[in-house]
Amino acid sequence: MLANGQPASKVFLFLQGPPGIFARTVADELELLGCRTLRINLCPGDWFFWHDRRCASYRGSLEDWQGWLKAFCLENGVTDIVYYADRMPYHVAAAEVGADLGLTCTAYEFGYLRPDWITLERNGMSAHSLFPNDPDRIRAAAEGLPEPDRRHLYTYPFYAEAVNEVTFNMSNVLLKLLYPNFVRDKLYHPLPDYLSNIPRLLLAKRRNRNAAHLIDDVIAAGCPYFVFPLQLQSDYQLRYNSPYDHIAEAAEEVIRSFAKVAPVAAHLVFKLHPLDNGIEPWRKILRKLARKYGVKKRVYVIDGGNLDRLLRNAAGALTINSTTGIHALRAKCPTKVLGIALYDIPGLTCQKPLDDFWKDGTRPDRTLVEDLERLLARTIQVKGCFYTDRGRRAGARDMARKLVEGSVNLPGALCEAPPRLEKARQMGIATTFAEQMANRSKTELWSYAWRE
Structure with missing residues (x-):
């Protein structure tokens, strides 16, 4: 005082x-x-x-x-x-x-x-x-x-966000000698990361048109479908708040369960993140997994389009821990979280095992969703x-x-x-600095493409 x-x-x-x-x-x-x-x-x-x-x-x-x-x-x-x-x-x-x-x-x-x-x-x-x-x-x-x-x-x-991101990360590459011991916590080296975005930006309108048509087809077919919006592979929340090193590990777990348990008329839709850089060959990865488990004709990959429209008509949604989970709850869509997420709460998300989700996913309590959002906004x-x-x-x-x-x-x-910390530990997630230091080999790669 x-x-x-x-x-x-x-x-x-x-x-x-x-x-x-x-x-x-x-x-x-x-x-x-x-x-x-x-x-x-x-x-x-x-x-x-x-x-x-x-x-x-x-x-x-x-x-x-x-x-x-x-x-x-x-x-x-x-x-x-x-x-x-x-x-x-x-x-x-x-x-x-x-x-x-x-x-x-x-x-x-x-x-x-x-x-x-x-x-x-x-x-x-x-x-x-x-x-x-x-x-x-x-x-x-x-x-x-x-x-x-x-x-x-x-x-x-x-571009307002992109200019800041590029300036920050390329400064760290080009001027590294000024801070020679700094450890960049990036999954990809910035140069291939940014260069790979150029063709995707140039083709964005075409991708969105094609994706909109595919979304129309999926909805018009009248079959139940489940949506898995992919996060960015470089998302630190994915790496440090989930049990997966690569999204493909989660995708395989989901496709295996879907093939084994989901209704035979159901489809599974993977939607790429709108800012995905194209380094990870998602179509190849997901098609390979779909073939492996015998559901090639029931798995779709959508690159672009309106996620909210997909969610409003879906039988369910899955996520590792993306904030798109809150969009799914808002759309009254049964949602299964595979990692650690703030909104993974009884009454909001499905707390049952993944194998039970396909036939018995619970819809979010509308009033609890509203309570969550009010408390989030205030606190x-x-x-x-x-x-x-x-x-x-x-x-x-x-x-x-x-x-x-x-x-x-x-x-x-x-x-x-x-x-949520004890659940994270049970999943084997690194929760301390010492554990992260022991796990440093997972960062700063040119590509962390799916290994067979």
Whole structure:
């Protein structure tokens, strides 16, 4: 406490943020509220977007990072650590340092209630989320809360995000000598990743036209069908919050079960992610698996088109842990989660084994879906975006206010311990920094194409 009885000013340490100036904007808003802010740059991309008096650089090894960070926090009186993408190895280590020192750690990411929302959670997300998974607790906490603001206020073109991403990641490749020990937590090297997107962007309109026709055909056939929207193979949530190293492992598990149990008239539709880079040969992979299990004529691969339309007419949806699961719940579609997801809650998603899902998938409780969204919006969602000036400032102001007030996850959505963590451990998911370090061979590949 200060002499006048007011609480001492908080000291917020920012680690990596989304490519761009959003993290710096949040820090500016915190300083307007009387807080001190610091930043540690880990790579050239960090420095490019933020290099003022508040910044320090770490150029040591990932192995030495925890010890260095602990000393930095003690020396500078850090009270809070803020980071984007909680399972990035540097941030996993930081969360453990924060827990050891009694600091408040807060993670943020793209919002669950997209578009125009940012997720802001105490501690971490998915397996490490402190958001409750007890439906009765969610209902009670959501009672009387207002409906989320569903207006789309901060539209931005794809290039606004792409320019920031390319600048950040290519800086780390071309200027690597400036931070020689930085470990890029990327599944693909940025150069083939970005180059492979060019033909897909050029052919996007044609793909969407073809996909729209195929969706029409699937719906018009009148047969029950199940939808599996694929995530990006490079999605860190896939790698660090599921038991799969590759999406094809999940796809094989699903196709094997579908072939064995699903009604003979049913079809299975895989829909590629709209930002898939084309490195993974999904059509080849999925057709090969369909042939292997004797369901080649019952499995479709759709590249483009409207996912919501598919979900509204589907007999069920499957996901590893994508936020598209919330879209499926909103569409009243029975949904099966294969990994760890915040919304994998009794009454919302199917809790039965996969083999039972095809014939007896449970529809989500409509009122519980509404309660979940109201509680999300009030406690761990911030209205705003990373890539427009207006959206960035709106999000940064609200985020700064919540950080200063200590109201993240409040009221009613702050468990004492992560309620999904034990399930993650049972699945064999790496949940600690030491476990991630032992698993480093899964990152930074030119291609992680399906192995036979």
